[in-house]
Amino acid sequence: MISNRCKNIKPSAIREIFNMANETSINLGIGEPDFDTPKHIIEAAKKALDEGKTHYTPNNGIPELREAICEKLKNDNNLDVNQNNVVVTCGASEALMLSIMALVNKGDEVLVPNPGFVSYFSLTELCEGEIKSINLDEEFNIDVDELNEKIGNKTKCIILNSPSNPTGRVLDKGDIKAICEIAEDNNIVIISDEIYEKIIYDKKHYSPMQFTDNCILINGFSKSYAMTGWRIGYLTVGESLNEKYNLIENMIKIHQYGFACATSFAQYGALAALKGSQKCVEDMVKEFKRRRDLIVDGLKKLFKVYKPEGAFYVFPDVSEYGDGVEVAKKLIENGILCVPGIAFGENGKNYVRFSYATKYEDIEKAIQIMEEIFEG
Ligand code: PLP
Structure with missing residues (x-):
């Protein structure tokens, strides 16, 4: 069965x-x-409920939230993103699922950090992709030369996660840049899971999207704003990558049939999170x-x-x-x-x-x- x-x-x-x-x-x-x-986020969601904002929203999310996400990406990551290139999702989990479903055909290879977050392995398997492990050294760094050697003509994407679950490693800027170059040279997409971006202590966060357009940037509200049960996250796609493959449109198709939209009042909570937290x-x-x-x-x-x-x-x-x-x-x-x-x-x-x-x-x-x- x-x-x-x-x-x-x-x-x-x-x-x-x-x-x-x-x-x-x-x-x-x-x-x-x-x-x-935080209270102001809860209040914003309650207000949305009181105002009857309980209906389906646009598939890709309410425009106010997508606009605020673009502002965040500009201020924190120095990225110029158009709000039409943002999809609000049911958590970073859904954003990961959409990315892998939109890219991976049976037999395509996905480079996954090992050890790495559990979903990277399971989602790749669900899409009948082949997992290729990115081995990490004792300090959980990626050996960039080894990664380069693992790339073959079936490699579709590389998953990066900095700061990392489970290791807590924050990737060095130099390593990120080198991996971005490899992605460009080989026409491979980096799926960058940045859900722990704000929970960082001694180092600065860099998004691979700052160095390459061959990137899907995934982030969300669960960890930085203590909103795990709200199920709200987002993704954006490098502009030229999107123009070439219509990735956003294709991901919205999956999102539309699987989820319709992220929870309406949670989107208003997320908007408050970005505005004053x-x-x-x-x-x-x-x-x-x-x-x-x-x-x-x-x-x-x-x-x-x-x-x-x-x-x-x-x-x-x-x-x-x-x-x-x-x-x-x-x-x-x-x-x-x-x-x-x-x-x-x-x-x-x-x-x-x-x-x-x-x-x-x-x-x-x-x-x-x-x-x-x-x-x-
Ligand atoms: N990515 C990583 C690395 C995580 O650790 C988690 C949750 O533990 C997620 C994504 C999922 O986040 P969300 O709650 O936004 O779906």
């Missing part, structure tokens, strides 16, 4: 961990801010940085840790105590939820992902428990 396409997809290990949470466990497994959505975002990022420093200092005593520069994850190599599944199991048995690194691809097998989107005091407790388990 069930299609092979569906049968081959594994359920997300992250969801499984989420379901294991109980009141007593310390949840270092979850990938969403533990803050409430600087202080809320700064406060949230400051708190994440404080927690990052705490968890990295604690984990360093037990495992090999690369200090993350963005997102709210840390991805230590735990191989001294077993593989990632064994260590994660032990932690979960002791009341600390985390995700075995294998969930993010084969190269993650010796790692465990901890999220520090959890209260400071709980991270302190978790470190104490880990010291007891592993230092005996």
